[in-house]
Amino acid sequence: MLIDGHGRKVDYLRISLTERCNFRCQYCMPEKPFSWVPRENLLSFEDLFKFVKAAIDEGITKIRLTGGEPTLRADLDKFIKMIYDYKPDIDLAMTTNGYLLKDIAKDLKAAGLKRLNISLDSLKPEIARLIAGKDVLENVLAGINAALEAGLKVKINMVPLKNVNEDEIVDILEYCKDRGMQVRFIEYMENVHAHSDLKGMHGKDILEKIKEKYQIEKIGRQGSSPAFLYRLKDDGYVFGLIDPHKHDFCDSCNRIRLTAEGYLIPCLYFDEAMSIKEAVQAGDIDKAVAIMREVLANKPKENRWSEEASEASSRAFYETGG
DSSP: OOBOTTSOBOOEEEEEOOSOOSOOOTTTOTTOOSOOOOGGGSOOHHHHHHHHHHHHHHTOOEEEEESSOGGGSTTHHHHHHHHHHHOTTSEEEEEEOOTTGGGTHHHHHHHTOOEEEEEOOOSSHHHHHHHHSSOOHHHHHHHHHHHHHTTOEEEEEEOOBTTTTGGGHHHHHHHHHHTTOEEEEEOOOOBTTSOTTOOBOOHHHHHHHHHTTOOEEEEEOOTTOSEEEEEETTTOOEEEEEOTTOOTTGGGOOEEEEOTTSEEESOTTOOOOEEOHHHHHTTOHHHHHHHHHHHHHTOOSSOSOOTTOSSOBOSOHHHHTO
């Protein structure tokens, strides 16, 4: 069992497979050139799997694959199958922008992937283009349909932005409701890599937009999820709100993150990290596990987000998967 320095059980590993992304979203990396870390700098799937096996043996029960955009990594389905074959009952999920899903959703499902979180910030082609930096909506919607047809459980993530897509909050909620998908509205997370003119929406303002059409009631948090859940009173549809400025979900945080280059990160909003790369590539898995335990011992009690924060994070979310 993995326990951090504050007595919290850690059983959730998020793996960023690449920092590369085929979008240039305004809230993430709008100015980053289309370049990538050299392949030799990344942990191979074989080396990643060595660590994954050890992490599972130590108590990890949930793995989420992220990026950048994870579907840009070649042979993704083979890596998924490696994990699934080792631990078929592992909760194996992935976060994606959905752009390439229409051609690979069936293969990912067959390999053992169980769930997907897909970003959908607009149902308007021109707004989706503005946010992502290119025409994406047609492919994203096709990817969502392909994932549902393949039998994958799908959640949708939306980042509401003032004067950009705030008028689509109810539209996206209804789009998801009609297709049996839960939507989670995520407050914009301040970071130095985002477009400087962006203004996010507070959770209470997001809820007010929904209340213009629906009556809602609180459900609360389930387990260690960062999402606070709400229910529409008329039909019981459940949606989520993620507010990173609050610390109430930190008390039950069960996560540790691994980057494509082998850095273990204890908290999304902290820049501190330790590398397992040399240990794993040398086959010293015991050392890699010891490093993981040291990272967990130093895991912070709370994230560094707050309403009064004077500085945005310098952590690039495309390196850690958000």
